[in-house]
Amino acid sequence: MTQSKTDPRVQRTRKLIMDAFIELSEKKEFKDITIKDITTEAMINRATFYYHFEDIYDLLEKVLSEVLLVNLNYDFYQNDELNEEAFVSIFHAVTNFQKSLSVRCHRGYEDTIARIIREQLEIIFYKMLLKQHKAEQDEALKITAVVLSWGIYGASVQWKRSGQETSPEQFIKLAIPYIRTGIDRA
Amino acid sequence: MTQSKTDPRVQRTRKLIMDAFIELSEKKEFKDITIKDITTEAMINRATFYYHFEDIYDLLEKVLSEVLLVNLNYDFYQNDELNEEAFVSIFHAVTNFQKSLSVRCHRGYEDTIARIIREQLEIIFYKMLLKQHKAEQDEALKITAVVLSWGIYGASVQWKRSGQETSPEQFIKLAIPYIRTGIDRA
DNA sequence: TTGAATGTGTTGGATACACGACAAATCCGC
DNA sequence: GCGGATTTGTCGTGTATCCAACACATTCAA
Numbered sequence: 001m002t003q004s005k006t007d008p009r010v011q012r013t014r015k016l017i018m019d020a021f022i023e024l025s026e027k028k029e030f031k032d033i034t035i036k037d038i039t040t041e042a043m044i045n046r047a048t049f050y051y052h053f054e055d056i057y058d059l060l061e062k063v064l065s066e067v068l069l070v071n072l073n074y075d076f077y078q079n080d081e082l083n084e085e086a087f088v089s090i091f092h093a094v095t096n097f098q099k100s101l102s103v104r105c106h107r108g109y110e111d112t113i114a115r116i117i118r119e120q121l122e123i124i125f126y127k128m129l130l131k132q133h134k135a136e137q138d139e140a141l142k143i144t145a146v147v148l149s150w151g152i153y154g155a156s157v158q159w160k161r162s163g164q165e166t167s168p169e170q171f172i173k174l175a176i177p178y179i180r181t182g183i184d185r186a
Numbered sequence: 187m188t189q190s191k192t193d194p195r196v197q198r199t200r201k202l203i204m205d206a207f208i209e210l211s212e213k214k215e216f217k218d219i220t221i222k223d224i225t226t227e228a229m230i231n232r233a234t235f236y237y238h239f240e241d242i243y244d245l246l247e248k249v250l251s252e253v254l255l256v257n258l259n260y261d262f263y264q265n266d267e268l269n270e271e272a273f274v275s276i277f278h279a280v281t282n283f284q285k286s287l288s289v290r291c292h293r294g295y296e297d298t299i300a301r302i303i304r305e306q307l308e309i310i311f312y313k314m315l316l317k318q319h320k321a322e323q324d325e326a327l328k329i330t331a332v333v334l335s336w337g338i339y340g341a342s343v344q345w346k347r348s349g350q351e352t353s354p355e356q357f358i359k360l361a362i363p364y365i366r367t368g369i370d371r372a
Numbered sequence: 373t374t375g376a377a378t379g380t381g382t383t384g385g386a387t388a389c390a391c392g393a394c395a396a397a398t399c400c401g402c
Numbered sequence: 403g404c405g406g407a408t409t410t411g412t413c414g415t416g417t418a419t420c421c422a423a424c425a426c427a428t429t430c431a432a
Contacts, residue, residue, distance in 0.1 A: 045390045195418050231420050
């Protein structure tokens with residue numbers, strides 16, 4: 001909306017850095033990746049890295065957010081309304097994202113990843129809710145977004161624990177009717 | 187050798203521009219490619235283009251030179267000596283280069299292409315000769331390089347005219363003994 | 373022929389990036 | 403533990419790139 005388009009140089013450089021990080025993640029564990037590795041791979045100066053990111057954890061966070069958003073098909077949800085179909089589809093995207101992560105070893109950063117997933121989900125849910133309810137009850141919508149984001153994330157953890165024999169869609173659909181009754185007015 | 191390494195920014199930008207040009211060459215004819223097309227495809231500002239190239243003809247020239255050098259396997263010849271094997275191999279590289287060009291339509295620029303090929307060949311022949319003859323007769327070596335570069339180019343034109351039924355190697359090898367006797371001392 | 377649209381080439385000022393240097397932190401063999 | 407080597411963050415300065423604006427050339431439909 002009001003976002004003045006960012007300098008193409010920073011778009012390019014951010015992409016170079018993130019791609020380099022993803023590339024390296026497929027060869028080494030996170031803890032073995034140095035900033036020097038990244039800047040060398042990205043063909044940019046080390047000082048430039050610090051111009052865009054605070055440190056390597058900041059980079060991790062932004063890369064994960066972005067990858068998750070791609071999985072979530074951000075543009076789609078931004079214009080759509082929140083219903084059961086969207087809810088199921090988002091759950092599917094989250095499980096996909098987590099599967100892709102386990103390939104690139106990020107051992108020891110499960111908490112960080114969990115937080116990122118929840119934060120992004122919260123933003124998306126909030127935007128979708130806003131679109132339907134016209135900000136008449138802003139605080140209520142925010143709380144709803146929080147509840148849904150934590151709930152979805154919890155479900156994805158449970159799905160991983162379950163051994164993933166059922167599909168994500170079926171898995172979450174099992175619960176939906178009970179969630180409904182669980183919050184229905186008496 | 188003495189070349190102070192160039193700023194990585196210019197390496198990146200030159201590559202972006204050249205790649206964009208090659209990409210566009212595969213879709214349009216040269217005459218239909220605008221500088222705006224190139225800068226858009228390369229994701230750089232139009233002013234930046236003029237920082238690196240005089241105009242689109244300058245770009246054409248530099249792209250062709252570079253592609254030809256890759257075909258010539260520059261690093262290899264730079265360290266090797268000039269003998270019959272190298273001579274044949276260079277001829278092969280030139281015919282290869284011309285075949286790849288006819289795919290990307292550069293109609294109307296045959297003269298430019300011819301000049302570029304000759305200039306690059308001249309440089310390479312001269313360097314190889316220098317390596318063997320220690321610059322004892324600089325002027326003689328320069329003239330030799332000119333003769334060989336024009337000769338090779340002429341042969342490649344003749345090869346194209348001939349219908350290319352014989353392989354480039356066989357084609358040039360047919361002539362080599364006669365060239366030798368043609369310049370043998372009486 | 374005219375005029376609107378698009379492309380060319382150039383300029384000045386703002387900003388992102390490269391580079392070298394630096395102190396501090398961390399790693400690692402001995 | 404110690405000491406050298408590597409990595410981390412930061413800074414000042416020079417330079418490559420961006421951007422908006424400009425005059426001019428070319429194209430092309432009315």
